[in-house]
Ligand SMILES: O=C(O)CCC(=O)C(=O)O
């Protein structure tokens with residue numbers, strides 16, 4: 001099954017009349033309830049910027065392993081810098097994770113990640129985790145500046161999508177602003193190299209998980225297959241983004257905020273369906289995360305006698321940190 005995920009043209013939404021926005025927002029509410037994924041086109045992120053981002057990121061992953069290991073996190077268990085193949089187990093972040101063979105396998109990906117470009121605030125726990133040092137590579141030369149530009153573009157796009165979400169939840173359009181005064185979002189590039197061709201190799205490249213924050217903006221490499229979402233009937237559905245569109249998905253904090261009205265849908269990355277050999281896959285993921293101390297409590301409008309609060313309050317930053325740590329080998 002393909003293309004079951006709805007698409008929103010953001011420029012159309014933003015230019016619409018109140019009535020037009022309400023209609024489009026109702027469609028977004030539907031998408032977030034039914035599958036937790038949608039495609040965003042009309043976003044205005046310049047193609048020249050995404051081209052530059054792909055260019056430096058591909059050059060980085062193509063460096064000799066020793067150069068990449070130079071920029072592994074200087075803090076043991078730190079979230080930023082290079083993570084080599086086999087060092088993360090996304091499936092372990094899932095509550096009540098099934099103890100199957102597949103879930104015990106590390107993800108077959110290498111990554112590079114960074115956090116906010118601002119100076120840290122006063123909270124030492126926040127500083128230690130969300131503002132852990134980013135060991136930037138010296139090569140390619142434009143890597144850091146391009147990542148900075150991309151991070152800012154994604155931060156702004158995420159804020160615009162949150163405005164759409166406010167409309168979809170019939171909240172005031174600036175409702176979320178106070179939760180994002182100093183967000184602790186992360187940017188990550190993922191490279192799934194072509195490893196192993198035998199049938200004995202597991203076909204899972206990133207274990208089944210839901211994302212931890214409010215929303216994720218994903219840009220898979222053009223034509224990149226392998227991302228799948230778990231449908232309510234238990235089947236896996238392929239996600240193929242239309243050219244130029246971003247894949248957006250709801251994370252756990254949005255599901256908690258909406259008291260489960262919206263789905264933080266489980267997804268994974270597998271070897272291309274029906275393919276006996278591995279083709280490489282690359283993707284860029286921006287994980288939007290509210291302020292470290294933002295308290296996420298179900299909206300009163302989503303709590304009814306029929307649907308009592310299903311989630312207790314959590315703090316954004318600690319929720320993220322604990323989820324991240326659950327996927328790292330030192331935790332096992
Ligand atoms: O690589 C992808 O396309 C998806 C990765 C993902 O779901 C994640 O890192 O949370």
Ligand SMILES: [Fe+2]
Pocket residue numbers: 209210211267
């Ligand atoms: Fe994910």
